[in-house]
Amino acid sequence: MGTKDEPETPRIGVGFLLAQLGTHAAASFAAGIEDLDLTPPQAGVLRLLATRPGRSQREIADELRMPPSRFVPFADELEERGLIERRRNPDDRRLHALHLTDAGRAKLGQLAGAARQNDDRLCRGLSSDERDQLFALLDRIAEEQGLTPGVHPGYKSVRS
Numbered sequence: 001m002g003t004k005d006e007p008e009t010p011r012i013g014v015g016f017l018l019a020q021l022g023t024h025a026a027a028s029f030a031a032g033i034e035d036l037d038l039t040p041p042q043a044g045v046l047r048l049l050a051t052r053p054g055r056s057q058r059e060i061a062d063e064l065r066m067p068p069s070r071f072v073p074f075a076d077e078l079e080e081r082g083l084i085e086r087r088r089n090p091d092d093r094r095l096h097a098l099h100l101t102d103a104g105r106a107k108l109g110q111l112a113g114a115a116r117q118n119d120d121r122l123c124r125g126l127s128s129d130e131r132d133q134l135f136a137l138l139d140r141i142a143e144e145q146g147l148t149p150g151v152h153p154g155y156k157s158v159r160s
Contacts, residue, residue, distance in 0.1 A: 021122075024122075025118070025122055026040065028118050028121065028122065029114075029115065029118045032114045032115075032117060032118045033111060033114045036107060036110050036111060036114065038107065038111065040152070041074070041152075042074075042077075042078060042083075043111050044064075044150075044151070044152055045060070045064075045074070045075075045078065045084075046078070046083060046084070046100065046104055046107060046108050046111065047108065047111070047150065048060060048063070048064070048150070048151070049084060049098055049099065049100050049104070050100055050105070050108050051150070053097075053098075053099050053100065054087075054089075054097040054098070054099060055097065055098060056089065056095045056096060056097060056098070057071055057072060057075055057086075057095075057096055057098060058095070060075075060098060063148065063151060064151055065151070075098065078104075081103075082101055082103045082104075083100070083101060083103055083104035083107055084098055084099065084100055084101060084104055085098070085099050085100075085101050086098060087099060
């Protein structure tokens with residue numbers, strides 16, 4: 001507690017702590033997948049395609065809140081690397097449906113292992129019950145804030 005001449009040190013807020021941990025977690029995850037030759041945004045797109053295959057580029061860009069003009073070259077790179085493929089939509093041939101390739105699914109399996117290791121490092125000081133409780137609380141906050149589950153808000157800033 002501060003004296004008359006010394007102001008009280010303000011308490012660190014929840015938002016600051018979440019931002020600090022989020023930055024640390026993101027950097028740790030990026031370092032953990034470096035050997036997989038993936039960036040975190042690329043990893044996120046692979047994960048999204050695994051859960052919802054066959055969606056159009058436009059739908060995915062909209063869900064990621066990424067301008068379509070930025071998403072197309074982003075998808076081009078993943079396709080050139082053999083991780084995704086574009087197929088004509090049978091209902092609307094103007095649209096391309098995106099799908100993971102076998103190589104993309106294999107990369108996703110490696111990615112899942114790296115993500116588990118990152119979570120384990122971040123939560124090593126917590127018991128299993130505490131970890132579950134932390135997840136439930138963070139999930140509830142994210143839902144209350146209207147965040148789309150599984151979609152990182154940083155996609156808006158991804159450049160091709």
